[in-house]
Amino acid sequence: MDEQTRDTDHAYSAVALETSQSERLSGECLLEMQGITKHFPGVVALHDVHFQIQAGEIHALIGENGAGKSTLIKILSGAYQADSGVLTFAGQQVQQPSPASMQRLGVSVIYQELNLVPYLSVARNIFLGHEPQTLQGVIDFRTMHQRSRELLGLLGVDLSPETLIADLGIAARQLVEVAKALSRHVRLLIMDEPTAPLSEQETATLFEVVRRLRDRGVTVIYISHRLEEIFKLANRVTVLRDGRVIGTQPIGAVTRDELVHMMVGRDITEQYPKSRVQPGEVVLRVSGLPGPEGDDAELVVRAREIVALAGLMGSGRTELARQIFGADPLRQGRIEVRGREVHFHSTREAIAAGIGMVPEDRKLQGLILDRSVEDNISLPVLSRYARGTVVRRSAVRALVNELIRTIDIRLQHLSQVVRTLSGGNQQKVVLAKWLASRCEVLILDEPTRGVDVGARAEIYSVIGKLVEQGKAILLISSDLPELLGLCDRVVVVYGGRLVAQFERPAAAAETIIRYASGTFTN
Amino acid sequence: MVLALICLLLSLLTPRFLTSENLINVVRQSSLNAIVAAGMTLVILTGGIDLSVGSLLAVSSVFSAGTLAAGSSPLMAILAGIGMGLLFGVANGLIITVGDVAPFIVTLGTLTIARGIALVYTNGAPIMAMDNNFRFLGRGEFGPLPVPIVILFLVYAAVYFVLNRTTFGSYIFAIGGNQEAARLSGVRVRLIKAATYAISGLLAGLTGVILTGRLGSAQPNLGSGDELDAIAAVVLGGTSLAGGRGGIIGTLVGALIIGILANGLNLLNVNAYYQPVAKGIVILIAILVDRRVRASSAA
Structure with missing residues (x-):
């Protein structure tokens, strides 16, 4: 980390939060996306997206799976670059957004799969990468614990800075993530379905924390599938569908039914x-x-x-x-x-x-990516195509060829490694596995x-x-x-x-x- | 590739390298490491590791020599040695799969235990094994070929067949490539993994018996550090330590590279203290070169 960021970190928290207090509900625009488009091979993930966040609001972002929410967040966090369009943050156009530059601007994302080191303490996680130091490289634990306590206090969370992350439940870990974002002078906090794994009680606590953040001037983009929550928490809501913005509304101006209709939209049969x-x-x-x-x-x-x-x-x-x-x-x-x-x-x-099953995650559970199409398809039925334990290759090949024809998997040759296939063809390979079994x-x-x-x-x-x-x-x-x-x-x-x-x-x-x-x- | 390069270099540097006598000698010397490495290949392909092979070799060696010394037939002595290796291999496999402990830790444990048992059994002294029939495995010849080389080819042919033609072989690759996907496809992951350790133990035991026959005696400190040579041969042969990728032919080439290297360094009269240094450096260079070649041919 360079000197400059370290300095701002030192001057952080109370000061940083107070200055951003002035942004609160000023009606000013903190972030604006204009005409953002993002393609992936074969799909348009985002199409000409216009999206505006006011400083100091809690803005809910909703849409079905595949509507483009994650792509949008990744563009905001600098993880993806948009193919076209303009991103403006606090009045300045962001040139060449990268994760580092967006973080410097004050954009933090809390993903569903949290980014914490399990066997380090709460304080060391909060300050990971910008630890207060006595000598170069030597952590100043007193200051670090002190400041961690302040941050957790601001959130109204009672948690010892010395606890190991591994000893905490998911809800407490999320709060540590929030504190971590705060330690880096956050102005825009993006939360991706934070309540999915939480109980009702934990959800209530988290809402309290989010409201406190807003009251301190932090702007929040809140993604959730649970409409109920949005009505409790958000100021405004934006609905995405098929990579397009369907609309942005103040929360008081829409009903649940209208939101559902906006999300589902198309003729579904x-x-x-x-x-x-x-x-x-x-x-x-x-x-x-x-x-x-x-x-x-x-x-x-x-x-x-x-x-x-x-x-x-x-x-x-x-x-x-x-x-x-x-x-x-x-x-x-x-x-x-x-x-x-x-x-x-x-x-x-x-x-x-x-019984057969095509599992949820084909790369982690369904396929052996570095083996051939033939090996993958025949795996569950291999013993049926073996004399004793010796595989009858020609019989296996005949079966595999027939399946590939039946479900039209496009490949160059049977020994092609599955990793090199497109997502659709990979999924067909997984289906073929179970077609082969009876x-x-x-x-x-x-x-x-x-x-x-x-x-x-x-x-x-x-x-x-x-x-x-x-x-x-x-x-x-x-x-x-x-x-x-x-x-x-x-x-x-x-x-x-x-x-x-x-x-x-x-x-x-x-x-x-x-x-x-x-x-x-x- | 690398093998050819080293051979070429050595034949230029020393005329004695390219004699049939020397070449047979090299292959025979490499055969022991190669047989151990064959079992190691199966284990590593599943994503595991077997550190115990050197010690298993020793315990098998002293046990077979002891059985012979106690008056059993040479055949019984040979089977006793191999059986000892198998026994430890099965133990490794069961603790790893049923006990769900990391292979590194389990085989590190059996490495120490087996070595200790070999010392206890012999009281630290060598056991003679001079019976001519027993020594056939180590010193005998089929025509021009020494018996260890014949065994080497039999083992490799068998492992090649198993890996490429049987369900067991496919399952090994499947487990190493993606254990969860293999499990969800109905593969008996534990059984297959345990079997690879059993085979690795068995081949280490076989090697111990061959070595005993070759030396005419068994010593409890035989094979110490051999696990590293075996792992080096597997990795040199292009098998991924992460599992799922590689093959047995590569391992044979890897073992030959290591053997030829030792032979060449001897022929070139390199100081014995420098030899391990040179060997390590050449292995690292070979792997680096190999990565490059592979990467460019894949692209």
Whole structure:
């Protein structure tokens, strides 16, 4: 760190906060985006975005997954560079924004996956990279602890600066992140879904902290899926959809229904295969799950049926799916496949019983990126294509070739390494793995995440084919239009409970969002 | 590439290098490290490491010589030695997978334990093993080829086949490439990983028996530090220490480079104290060159 920043750090906190006090609710514009556009290969993530933040406000930013919120934040934090458009901060156009330059201007982001060092103390984390020092390189712990206490005090948080981060819960860690941002003279604090992992009590505490920040003149961009929170906290709200700004409104001027409508917007039944087939007999039944009142909820999937689990990230939908697949131990309830109760101790047993799963994160859980397409597709079924333990290569190759044709994976040759494929083709490789296995139940966790529009439609048609083949499909998706377009039934998960079930005709996006965000009132 | 370069350089520097006598000698000397490195390759491909191989070699060596000295048949003695290596290998595998402890720590533990057992068993003194049938593994010949070289080729052929033609081989690469994805694909991750340590132990045991036959005696301090040569051979051969990438042929080349290097330094009369320094430097250079070549051919 250079001398200058260190000096400003020393002069920080009380002083810095007081000066920025003058910005408070002045109606002045702190930050402005004009015509910001950002492309990624195959997708326009942001299209001609105009966005304005007033100094001293709490500005909520909402939109569905894939609407462009994260891209927008990354541009603000300097992590991405916009392809075109102008970014103005405190009246000055920002030339060549970089993470360092944006931080110097006073922009801090608190991401969902917090950036803290687990085995360092609270104080050392707060001042990481700009520690008060006695000699060059020697930390002045007295000053550091003193100032940490001040910062935490400003936030109204009772936390010892000497506690290890590893010993803190997620809520306390977030507050440390806030203190860390404060220590760097923050003027604009961006919080990305901070309450997703928090309890109600913790959320209330965090809101208190955010309000205190605003009262001290810090401007806040607050991203959340939970509309309820926005009405409690924000001054204004901006809705993003498909990379465009749909509108910015003072919070008093909109209703929840209007916001939901702005978020969902488009006609949500287009582009999905409408090969309606009659569902058959029950293939998967999970009973004794936590329901709206007691532990008596049931999840049933029939042959030729797509049942969707709707819910926010962290609602427990992925956890439930992983338990059904034997990837994690079953916490409660009982699983029946074709009427016979099963107890899986491993995914291997689940696969043997006819269950397959396309996991949430294809790079971390679905694929072996440095192996070939052939190796990846054949992995779950390899032992079936072996004489003893010797693999019959030609049989495997025939199978793989056929699958690649069926679902149209575009590649140069079978031994092509999966890493070099596009996101859509990678996802098709994961699907092909389970097409190869003779599974009856297929769990699809976010099957189109990070996949461009064209490949999406192809993945939908593969899913359609699977249904025609008689498979029972359990679908998880954060993309509500997709979910409604594909499924026959929706089960809404909130806080680990199955809170509502709808047949598709009755399933309105608005109702589902209300249940999924815990804001439904009869 | 690097191997050819070193050979070329040595044949220019010393005429004695390129004689068939010397070449067979080099391969025989390399074969022991190469056999250990074959097992190590499997372990490293899963993303693990086996530090215990040098000590397993010693404990197998003294145990087989002891069995022979106690009056058992040479075949029994050989099996006893190999079995000892296998036993320790299985123990490594079980503690790592069932106990869920880092391979580095577990095999560091068995490294010390096995060495200690070898010392206790022999009371620190060498055990003679002069039986001619027993020594066949170390000194015998098939035509022009010494038995260790024949064993070397058998081991490599078997490992090559296993890695490239069997489900076990595919699962090894899958686990090293992405353990979670392998698990979610129904691969028995623990079983496969444990098996690689068992094989590594078995091959270390086999090497211990061959070495005993070659020397005609067993000593408790045999093979000390050999794990590092084996790891060096694997890495020189292009297998990633992070797992999932590499192969067995590379390891053979790596072991030959290390063997030829030692041979060349001897032929060139390099001071024995400088030899390890020179060896280390050449290994580092070889790896750096190899990275460059790989990077440019990938691009």
